[in-house]
Amino acid sequence: MDIAEWRLKIDELDRQIVALISERAAAAQQIGRLKRTTSLPVYEPNRERLVFENVRAFNPGPLPDIELVHIYERIIDVMRALQRNELASQKNGAEEPREEREK
Numbered sequence: 161m162d163i164a165e166w167r168l169k170i171d172e173l174d175r176q177i178v179a180l181i182s183e184r185a186a187a188a189q190q191i192g193r194l195k196r197t198t199s200l201p202v203y204e205p206n207r208e209r210l211v212f213e214n215v216r217a218f219n220p221g222p223l224p225d226i227e228l229v230h231i232y233e234r235i236i237d238v239m240r241a242l243q244r245n246e247l248a249s250q251k252n253g254a255e256e257p258r259e260e261r262e263k
């Protein structure tokens with residue numbers, strides 16, 4: 161393949177990655193809601209260690225494990241921020257959409 165074809169492949173892969181990250185974020189959001197009702201902390205270091213182990217175990221290459229873990233550190237930062245922002249907006253009395261409340 162030439163460069164233009166490889167770039168088309170990257171564009172398509174990026175669309176798939178965005179869809180998967182969004183799905184992961186929606187799952188983290190649901191966990192955040194369950195944490196709110198059970199008063200559990202947003203930051204769960206033991207769970208994060210398991211996530212890194214899982215990622216390392218399924219790393220097919222060519223990225224070194226450490227680089228993959230760096231990417232995941234950033235992803236998890238964003239997931240925690242999503243949970244915290246939602247908690248903050250609820251504490252500030254922001255109204256949650258009905259369909260979200262009823263999930």
Ligand SMILES: C=C(O[C@@H]1C=C(C(=O)O)C=C[C@H]1O)C(=O)O
Nearest residue numbers: 188191202203204207208236239
């Ligand atoms: C999603 C969760 O909340 C946080 C985010 C995590 C993640 O994005 O994988 C893991 C642990 C928590 O620090 C969770 O507790 O599972």
